[in-house]
Amino acid sequence: MFKKKNVSLAVVRRLPRYLRYVEDLLNHDIMRISSSELSQRMGYTASQVRQDFNNFGGFGQQGYGYSTQVLYENLVKILGLDKNFKMIIVGVGNLGQALANYANFYKKGFRLVGLFDVDPQKVGKSIRNIKIQHIDELKDFIKKNDVDIGVLCVPSEVAQEVANLMVEGGIKGIWNFTAKEIEVKDDVVVENVHLIDSLMVLSYKLNEKLLEKQEASQK
Amino acid sequence: MFKKKNVSLAVVRRLPRYLRYVEDLLNHDIMRISSSELSQRMGYTASQVRQDFNNFGGFGQQGYGYSTQVLYENLVKILGLDKNFKMIIVGVGNLGQALANYANFYKKGFRLVGLFDVDPQKVGKSIRNIKIQHIDELKDFIKKNDVDIGVLCVPSEVAQEVANLMVEGGIKGIWNFTAKEIEVKDDVVVENVHLIDSLMVLSYKLNEKLLEKQEASQK
Numbered sequence: 001m002f003k004k005k006n007v008s009l010a011v012v013r014r015l016p017r018y019l020r021y022v023e024d025l026l027n028h029d030i031m032r033i034s035s036s037e038l039s040q041r042m043g044y045t046a047s048q049v050r051q052d053f054n055n056f057g058g059f060g061q062q063g064y065g066y067s068t069q070v071l072y073e074n075l076v077k078i079l080g081l082d083k084n085f086k087m088i089i090v091g092v093g094n095l096g097q098a099l100a101n102y103a104n105f106y107k108k109g110f111r112l113v114g115l116f117d118v119d120p121q122k123v124g125k126s127i128r129n130i131k132i133q134h135i136d137e138l139k140d141f142i143k144k145n146d147v148d149i150g151v152l153c154v155p156s157e158v159a160q161e162v163a164n165l166m167v168e169g170g171i172k173g174i175w176n177f178t179a180k181e182i183e184v185k186d187d188v189v190v191e192n193v194h195l196i197d198s199l200m201v202l203s204y205k206l207n208e209k210l211l212e213k214q215e216a217s218q219k
Numbered sequence: 220m221f222k223k224k225n226v227s228l229a230v231v232r233r234l235p236r237y238l239r240y241v242e243d244l245l246n247h248d249i250m251r252i253s254s255s256e257l258s259q260r261m262g263y264t265a266s267q268v269r270q271d272f273n274n275f276g277g278f279g280q281q282g283y284g285y286s287t288q289v290l291y292e293n294l295v296k297i298l299g300l301d302k303n304f305k306m307i308i309v310g311v312g313n314l315g316q317a318l319a320n321y322a323n324f325y326k327k328g329f330r331l332v333g334l335f336d337v338d339p340q341k342v343g344k345s346i347r348n349i350k351i352q353h354i355d356e357l358k359d360f361i362k363k364n365d366v367d368i369g370v371l372c373v374p375s376e377v378a379q380e381v382a383n384l385m386v387e388g389g390i391k392g393i394w395n396f397t398a399k400e401i402e403v404k405d406d407v408v409v410e411n412v413h414l415i416d417s418l419m420v421l422s423y424k425l426n427e428k429l430l431e432k433q434e435a436s437q438k
Contacts, residue, residue, distance in 0.1 A: 010229075012423050016416035079419045080426025094317035101313065104398060104415040110422075148425060149418075173425045175418060179323060189428065191421035193414065196323040197235035199368075199394060200298045202410035203329075204231050206367060206392045207299025209408065 007055045014052060017042060019075045025068045034065035081109045085173075086145065088114035090162055091153035092122050092132055095177060099151060100127045110149070114141055135162070142169030149173045156180045226274045233271060236261060238294045244287045253284035300328045304392075305364065307333035309381055310372035311341050311351055314396060318370060319346045329368070333360055354381070361388030368392045375399045 021042055025033060039046040053059055059074050060066045076082055087110050089096045099105075100112060115132045117123060123134045133141065141147070150166040152159060152174055159180040166174060173189040176182055184190060240261055244252060258265040272278055278293050279285045295301055306329050308315045318324075319331060334351045336342060342353045352360065360366070369385040371378060371393055378399040385393060392408040395401055403409060 009420075012420055013416070015423065016413065016419040019419070020413075078423065078426075080422040080429070081419070083422070083426060083429070085422055085425060094313045094320065098313035098317055099414075102414065105418065108415060108419065110418065149421065172428070173421050175421055187428065189421060189424040191417055191424070193417050194235065194239075195318075195321065195412065196327060197232070198410055198412050199324065199329065200235040200238070200300070200327065201228075201231055202368065202392050202394055202408060203299040203302070203304055204234065204297065205408040205410070206304060207297075207302060209391070209406065210299070210302070 011052050011055055014044075015075060015079055018052070019072070019079065022068050022071045022075060026072060031068055032065055033068060035060060038066065083148075084109045084111055085148040086111050086113045087149040087151060088112070088116065088138075088142070088147050089151040089153060090116045090135065090138065090166070091155075092117040092119075092127070093153060096151070096153035097127060099153065099177075100130070113145055113147060116141075135165070138162075138165050139169040142166065142171055147171060149175060151175045151177070152182070153177050230271050230274055233263075234294060234298055237271070238291070238298065241287050241290045241294060245291060250287055251284055252287060254279060257285065302367075303328045303330055304367040305330050305332045306368040306370060307331070307335065307357075307361070307366050308370040308372060309335045309354065309357065309385070310374075311336040311338075311346070312372060315370070315372035316346060318372065318396075319349070332364055332366060335360075354384070357381075357384050358388040361385065361390055366390060368394060370394045370396070371401070372396050 021038070035049045036046040039049040042049070044052075050058065050060070056074065056078055059070050087105070089100055089112065092100070092115050096115070096117075100115060105112065112128065112130060115127060115130050116135045116138050117132050118135050122132050125132050142150070147169070148171070150163075150171045150173070152163060152166075154162050156178045159176070159178040160182050163174055163176075163182040163184060167184050167188055171188065173191070174182065174184065176190055176192045177195075179194075179196075181192065182190060240257070254268045255265040258268040261268070269277065269279070275293065275297055278289050306324070308319055308331065311319070311334050315334070315336075319334060324331065331347065331349060334346060334349050335354045335357050336351050337354050341351050344351050361369070366388070367390070369382075369390045369392070371382060371385075373381050375397045378395070378397040379401050382393055382395075382401040382403060386403050386407055390407065392410070393401065393403065395409055395411045398413075400411065401409060
């Protein structure tokens with residue numbers, strides 16, 4: 001598959017949204033869409049959509065638009081979803097449990113292969129038929145099972161320590177839910193989830209509405 | 220406070236990251252920073268940083284750079300964090316419980332004032348001294364307490380229905396954790412959290428590394 005080097009992260013972050021829309025089209029048996037229709041639905045410009053897809057060779061045909069099936073298959077490949085990456089969750093508190101039960105992971109081809117915690121109340125119990133193991137087993141487990149992704153759901157204070165264990169075991173990527181920015185060697189990929197950022201964006205929008213109302217009432 | 224109309228969402232989404240870095244600087248008693256230093260730390264260009272801040276009047280002084288304290292205070296105001304918005308969580312499953320215990324909300328000034336569920340096993344119990352109420356009480360509670368933000372953590376199948384209840388009660392913003400895109404009237408703000416998007420970005424990066432390795436081994 002054609003792919004430009006160093007596609008910008010801004011483009012990459014839009015790909016999951018494209019996938020969501022294309023899936024929606026397929027679910028409604030819409031087999032073809034123009035770039036202007038697609039862009040309108042998504043709130044981008046048509047030229048933005050074309051530019052985004054051109055990073056990967058473009059999937060459209062002049063005068064035809066996009067085949068939703070072709071778009072879907074390409075997005076799945078580009079996002080690596082056909083690799084069915086193996087995932088473990090470390091820290092099985094409320095968030096870890098919520099993630100373990102998050103059906104969307106499985107629908108997107110990710111495979112949950114292990115759960116880890118230090119709490120003796122939790123170790124030995126199972127979620128979705130996966131036994132919770134003690135964190136002492138973490139390193140060996142990653143090595144033996146060639147795990148791709150470690151989901152970090154531990155308290156912030158031990159985030160770096162647990163990340164180190166993951167890296168020593170040979171993890172390839174860390175999905176970090178802690179408030180801590182973790183440091184890893186260059187060949188390990190980290191994706192941070194800052195839930196609070198999203199809430200602050202909501203707060204910004206609410207505040208904007210408030211200010212608009214105040215202005216209007218002063219007129 | 221000076222503020223341009225219609226600041227782009229891309230800029231708004233960067234503000235929480237700025238806040239995080241500025242807080243970090245303050246914690247390390249760094250009271251001043253140049254736009255080039257700040258941009259380097261954050262991986263943006265210096266001109267991007269200046270442009271971003273110019274949307275809000277700019278906070279720097281020629282030749283001095285930014286006072287971290289001034290930056291901090293402005294970002295807090297711009298993001299509406301000084302409003303101490305009132306928040307309720309609807310759906311107290313694992314995710315709802317994780318969010319209720321998410322200390323960062325409280326640090327950022329958000330106030331959790333109510334919890335709601337339909338499960339008779341949960342209704343009446345408390346988390347952080349907040350009693351879980353039945354969803355039948357939701358509408359009245361929002362009205363009486365002038366709640367700003369509703370956090371939607373219910374199963375996708377009932378997402379729209381519960382969102383409707385929130386809107387009827389007079390909610391101002393909905394933080395949507397369901398996989399469903401909900402529809403609300405124009406004056407209600409919605410911020411969707413798609414956890415799977417972030418995992419797909421990680422998957423993209425992992426796949427990119429894989430492809431690089433394959434290419435290297437073929438040479």
